[in-house]
Amino acid sequence: MDNGTWTVAEAKAKFSEVVDKAQKIGPQTVTKHGHSAVVVVSVQEWERKTRRKGNLATFFAESPLPGSDLDLSRAKDGPREIDL
Secondary structure (H helix, E strand, O other): OEOOEEEHHHHHHOHHHHHHHHHHOOOEEEEEOOEEEEEEOOHHHHHHHHOOOOOHHHHHHOOOOOOOOOOOOOOOOOOOOOOO
């Protein structure tokens, strides 16, 4: 193990240590067949990364689209005819 990188076998054998280091040091990468496969992170890190910033109403209120003269009108055409 170096710099927070573990093989699957190492992570399996030392899972408790992987978890401890994820909580104390930061994300721990687990490799499979020499390639990064997964990352073990603390709950705090996961919540920080996945936390929503605002809501849909805030998103639209802060959007640069109002006043951009974007035409959002809908075509009033009827349904297209198709051959089945």
